[in-house]
Amino acid sequence: xxxxxxxxxxxxxxxxxxxxxxxxxxxxxxxxxxxxxxxxxxxxxxxxxxxxxxxxxxxxxxxxxxxxxxxxxxxxxxxxxxxxxxxxxxxxxxxxxxxxxxxxxxxxxxxxxx
Amino acid sequence: xxxxxxxxxxxxxxxxxxxxxxxxxxxxxxxxxxxxxxxxxxxxxxxxxxxxxxxxxxxxxxxxxxxxxxxxxxxxxxxxxxxxxxxxxxxxxxxxxxxxxxxxxxxxxxxxx
Numbered sequence: 001x002x003x004x005x006x007x008x009x010x011x012x013x014x015x016x017x018x019x020x021x022x023x024x025x026x027x028x029x030x031x032x033x034x035x036x037x038x039x040x041x042x043x044x045x046x047x048x049x050x051x052x053x054x055x056x057x058x059x060x061x062x063x064x065x066x067x068x069x070x071x072x073x074x075x076x077x078x079x080x081x082x083x084x085x086x087x088x089x090x091x092x093x094x095x096x097x098x099x100x101x102x103x104x105x106x107x108x109x110x111x112x113x114x
Numbered sequence: 115x116x117x118x119x120x121x122x123x124x125x126x127x128x129x130x131x132x133x134x135x136x137x138x139x140x141x142x143x144x145x146x147x148x149x150x151x152x153x154x155x156x157x158x159x160x161x162x163x164x165x166x167x168x169x170x171x172x173x174x175x176x177x178x179x180x181x182x183x184x185x186x187x188x189x190x191x192x193x194x195x196x197x198x199x200x201x202x203x204x205x206x207x208x209x210x211x212x213x214x215x216x217x218x219x220x221x222x223x224x225x226x227x
Contacts, residue, residue, distance in 0.1 A: 043217045102148050105157035
């Protein structure tokens with residue numbers, strides 16, 4: 001079990017550029033959650049998917065953010081155009097089918113927009 | 115859980131002292147409860163969970179928590195802390211049957227030598 005894998009671990013980009021964050025779920029997990037963590041706001045749920053279908057995107061800050069799950073094991077979070085206030089650590093987490101046992105988190109992507 | 119509250123944003127303790135990190139939840143229905151730990155520059159790692167059964171739950175690294183339904187609490191305890199326990203700790207809850215975890219704001223545990 002390789003765990004939830006996120007890439008890249010660090011991303012530094014200039015304001016206005018497009019940023020794509022990637023997440024690979026654990027095999028056998030069917031729910032995927034994207035979180036953002038900042039000092040000011042703590043952990044915020046941005047969006048989650050169940051069986052590749054977006055269930056709740058009420059946490060997505062604005063239209064500049066979009067997330068996709070093209071297959072059962074992979075997801076992307078895109079920010080276009082990026083702004084300095086998007087600087088944060090972005091985590092994805094997955095949970096398995098059946099009875100809920102909590103989430104398994106990836107190591108996160110630290111995004112810095114300058 | 116509709117909400118999860120961690121009562122202390124920071125807890126400083128001396129090495130080898132006991133510690134309790136407090137967590138309260140609000141929910142009108144049955145919940146599952148969790149504690150996660152986040153070491154510096156890492157993701158969140160599951161410490162322990164309460165799903166059902168015994169209200170005293172033991173987790174990794176010598177931590178335990180007790181589910182108290184009447185007080186709607188799920189406090190985390192360790193009898194003797196180590197420098198390596200320095201981290202941020204998150205309490206989280208979910209309504210049974212749902213999938214969306216609600217997290218508390220986190221408690222930063224600092225261990226002083």
